[in-house]
Amino acid sequence: MGLFFGHFFQNAMPYIAVIFLQFGYAGLNILSAIALSGGISHYVLVVYRQVFATAIMAPFALILERKFRPKITVKIFIQMFVLALLGPLLDQNLYYMGLKLTSPTIACAIGNMLPSMTFAMAVICKYFKPWIEKLDMKRVGCRAKLLGTIVTLCGAMLMTFYKGSIVNFLGTKHGRQPNIPSTAVHNHHNKGEYIKGSILLIISVFAWAAFFVLQAITLRKYTAHLSLTALVCFLGTLQAIVATLAMERRLSVWTIGWDWNLLASAYAGIVTTGVAYYVQGMVMKRRGPVFVTAFGPMVVVIVAFMGHFILAEEIYVGGIIGTVVIVIGLYFVLWGMYKESKEKKEEVNGEIIVEAIIDEGIELAIDQKKEGHLAITTIPSLHGFT
Numbered sequence: 001m002g003l004f005f006g007h008f009f010q011n012a013m014p015y016i017a018v019i020f021l022q023f024g025y026a027g028l029n030i031l032s033a034i035a036l037s038g039g040i041s042h043y044v045l046v047v048y049r050q051v052f053a054t055a056i057m058a059p060f061a062l063i064l065e066r067k068f069r070p071k072i073t074v075k076i077f078i079q080m081f082v083l084a085l086l087g088p089l090l091d092q093n094l095y096y097m098g099l100k101l102t103s104p105t106i107a108c109a110i111g112n113m114l115p116s117m118t119f120a121m122a123v124i125c126k127y128f129k130p131w132i133e134k135l136d137m138k139r140v141g142c143r144a145k146l147l148g149t150i151v152t153l154c155g156a157m158l159m160t161f162y163k164g165s166i167v168n169f170l171g172t173k174h175g176r177q178p179n180i181p182s183t184a185v186h187n188h189h190n191k192g193e194y195i196k197g198s199i200l201l202i203i204s205v206f207a208w209a210a211f212f213v214l215q216a217i218t219l220r221k222y223t224a225h226l227s228l229t230a231l232v233c234f235l236g237t238l239q240a241i242v243a244t245l246a247m248e249r250r251l252s253v254w255t256i257g258w259d260w261n262l263l264a265s266a267y268a269g270i271v272t273t274g275v276a277y278y279v280q281g282m283v284m285k286r287r288g289p290v291f292v293t294a295f296g297p298m299v300v301v302i303v304a305f306m307g308h309f310i311l312a313e314e315i316y317v318g319g320i321i322g323t324v325v326i327v328i329g330l331y332f333v334l335w336g337m338y339k340e341s342k343e344k345k346e347e348v349n350g351e352i353i354v355e356a357i358i359d360e361g362i363e364l365a366i367d368q369k370k371e372g373h374l375a376i377t378t379i380p381s382l383h384g385f386t
Contacts, residue, residue, distance in 0.1 A: 014287050017279050018295045026302040028264075028272045029104035030310060032096065035264035041253045042096035043244040045265060048256065050088050050237040052269020057233055057277070061226040069224045079218045080231055086211040088236025089243060094204035101197025103313050105304045109323040110156055110201040112296050115333045116149040117209035125213050141339030148332025155329055159322030160198035163191065167315045229277065294334050297327045 036042060061069075072080075099107045136142050215228070222228055244253075256262050283292050300323055307313035 014283050017283050021279050022295055022298040024271050025299045028268055029108055029303050030306050031264040031267050033104045035260045036100045038260050040261045041248050042093055043247055044253050046092045047240040047244055048265035049268040050233050050240055052266050053273040054233040054237055056270055056274035057230040061230040065224040065227050069227050070222050076222050083214055083232045084235035084239055086207050089239045091204050091207040094200050098197045098201035101193045104307045106319055107201055108300045108303045109326055112326050112330050113152045113156055113205045115293055116152040117205050118212050119145050120149050121209045121213045141336040144336030145333045148329040151329030152326050155322045155325030156202055159319055160195055162318035164317030
């Protein structure tokens with residue numbers, strides 16, 4: 001019985017880990033919405049988030065990668081600088097701006113466009129780096145990824161330009177929780193702000209996708225993943241400080257106490273950067289990246305319920321329909337990735353088999369030659385596979 005439960009727990013661990021990861025991301029959206037609604041500048045929130053992330057990642061990078069950390073060339077440093085510009089500075093600031101103008105649920109739903117946008121960005125970049133992504137329309141997986149990308153874009157456009165009527169879960173209305181700032185409850189009747197916020201969120205996803213593509217390029221030369229993450233967080237902190245000093249003239253914006261602002265900053269830096277990074281890496285080693293990404297839509301559902309019951313967030317028909325369309329597109333992309341991965345494995349296995357047959361044929365020819373049967377020195381099967 002103990003062996004059975006041990007085996008069951010071992011198989012269930014990836015599922016449990018990824019589900020808890022989605023709750024972690026959901027908590028980030030809710031806490032960030034509360035902090036932003038409480039008056040903290042999104043520029044300052046990004047700075048503190050990167051400070052916590054750097055503090056968490058730097059010790060692991062220094063200890064675990066001290067023996068095989070590559071040399072930082074000028075080209076690699078420029079790539080790190082651009083990574084910090086795309087991720088910590090542009091992506092996070094645009095995301096927080098969009099979140100403040102829309103809602104946590106809309107922000108999560110549009111965030112599910114990431115695999116599609118990464119695919120589109122990789123296809124564009126293939127003209128500069130052909131190994132990144134090849135658009136082979138003869139492959140079913142590639143056609144599925146292209147279709148999924150188009151579908152997710154349509155879903156995002158639907159959410160942006162159509163709101164519809166308000167939907168109340170279980171036919172009830174909920175007030176805010178007593179410990180949450182009163183400004184955390186938003187009723188977005190201004191359609192202009194809603195559209196602007198949705199567009200900002202879409203642009204943030206583009207920046208995030210560009211970050212992943214450039215990260216893949218950088219990691220081919222600078223193979224120390226933890227060190228790269230720590231350095232990007234550090235450079236992002238410096239860039240975010242400069243941006244904050246330029247945009248926020250008041251010194252009072254830097255003030256942070258034992259409140260929602262500190263909790264949101266620490267949570268974002270520690271949980272969604274430190275813990276999430278480790279959990280994702282462990283699960284990806286066992287089940288692959290598609291498995292981790294496939295659970296992404298869970299965040300939308302979790303945030304929708306948390307936002308409705310904690311923040312009294314209003315859910316619109318357009319948001320629900322758009323979310324469903326984005327999730328459908330997401331799974332088209334994920335299925336396409338799975339299909340391509342399976343085809344590549346089959347191709348590799350086929351090449352291994354061919355090489356084994358060729359090697360076996362050569363060995364047979366050599367043995368036959370040693371025995372005096374010179375007629376078999378030319379191997380017919382060799383010509384069939386070349």
